[in-house]
Amino acid sequence: MVRETMLSPADLIWPLFVTEGEAVEEPILSLPGVSRWSVDQIVVRAAEAIDLGIPCIALFPNTQPERRSEDGEEALNPDNLMCRAIRAIKQAHGDAIGVLTDVALDPYTSHGQDGLIDDAGYVLNDETVAVLVDQAINQANAGADIIAPSDMMDGRIGAIRKALEMNGHPNVQIMSYAAKYASAFYGPFRDAVGSSGLLKGNKKTYQMDPANSDEAMREVAMDIAEGADSVMVKPGLPYLDIVRRVRDQFDVPVFAYQVSGEYAMIEAAAAAGAGDRDALVLETLMAFKRAGCSGILTYHAALAARLLNG
Numbered sequence: 080m081v082r083e084t085m086l087s088p089a090d091l092i093w094p095l096f097v098t099e100g101e102a103v104e105e106p107i108l109s110l111p112g113v114s115r116w117s118v119d120q121i122v123v124r125a126a127e128a129i130d131l132g133i134p135c136i137a138l139f140p141n142t143q144p145e146r147r148s149e150d151g152e153e154a155l156n157p158d159n160l161m162c163r164a165i166r167a168i169k170q171a172h173g174d175a176i177g178v179l180t181d182v183a184l185d186p187y188t189s190h191g192q193d194g195l196i197d198d199a200g201y202v203l204n205d206e207t208v209a210v211l212v213d214q215a216i217n218q219a220n221a222g223a224d225i226i227a228p229s230d231m232m233d234g235r236i237g238a239i240r241k242a243l244e245m246n247g248h249p250n251v252q253i254m255s256y257a258a259k260y261a262s263a264f265y266g267p268f269r270d271a272v273g274s275s276g277l278l279k280g281n282k283k284t285y286q287m288d289p290a291n292s293d294e295a296m297r298e299v300a301m302d303i304a305e306g307a308d309s310v311m312v313k314p315g316l317p318y319l320d321i322v323r324r325v326r327d328q329f330d331v332p333v334f335a336y337q338v339s340g341e342y343a344m345i346e347a348a349a350a351a352g353a354g355d356r357d358a359l360v361l362e363t364l365m366a367f368k369r370a371g372c373s374g375i376l377t378y379h380a381a382l383a384a385r386l387l388n389g
């Protein structure tokens with residue numbers, strides 16, 4: 080009765096990794112308990128999410144190395160892995176599940192950066208935005224409900240919003256990765272999408288310095304002004320102060336991404352006997368809600384939903 084914060088499966092977004100083939104499950108070694116699934120299996124995971132009361136899944140493709148290129152043009156292929164997965168899920172489940180798609184070029188580039196690079200390896204902001212717009216439209220055409228740009232280029236939210244309107248997708252939402260930090264917690268994710276071996280250098284020229292908090296407020300303000308429907312803070316637990324500041328200062332929903340390295344830390348702690356997995360998962364997710372999150376992206380979504388459903 081006096082409990083201030085509630086946590087339910089409806090607060091969760093479940094990130095899933097897609098791979099080529101039929102009836103394929105590929106366990107991801109650095110994310111124990113998480114696998115890449117072929118499109119037919121992703122459809123089954125989506126059914127599981129619906130049964131558990133999880134309203135949305137987030138898709139990430141593991142693009143085959145031979146389909147990657149310097150300019151990441153596979154991102155624009157209407158039959159790429161991502162678009163096939165979106166169409167299959169929508170065909171099977173319609174509006175019963177939300178599909179959130181990541182906009183950034185790292186799953187498609189041969190260098191693992193989120194954008195186009197110049198000869199010195201620097202990511203080119205404006206040239207990249209032009210491609211991201213086409214990538215977003217490609218995903219919306221396939222049936223994506225929420226476009227989630229994770230690339231951190233300047234000006235991409237406004238450009239994508241305008242293109243969605245002009246291409247017949249006025250109801251497709253944008254969840255902006257507005258405060259995304261250059262973090263050491265993304266390692267297992269880069270394994271999962273197959274870009275860790277390719278990535279040269281780092282992403283510090285476009286992702287944020289973990290020392291900065293005011294800058295996050297400026298990024299959020301800009302993305303809202305450009306038309307973001309909701310914003311995201313990423314990683315999660317180490318950045319709950321940022322979540323709280325966004326919650327207090329702005330009136331759009333704020334989401335947090337409990338990222339791959341955070342998942343791996345909980346799994347490692349549980350495996351080492353340092354804590355009880357179920358309790359750690361539920362406590363961390365409750366902390367996100369207490370900090371002001373409308374929802375949380377977490378690889379533990381299915382487990383948490385099962386626990387919450389009792």
Ligand code: PBG
Nearest residue numbers: 183185229264265268338339340
């Ligand atoms: C890439 C992207 C990343 C994540 C989501 N989208 C990694 C990165 O920026 O290198 C990280 C998610 C996670 O670690 O779970 N655009």
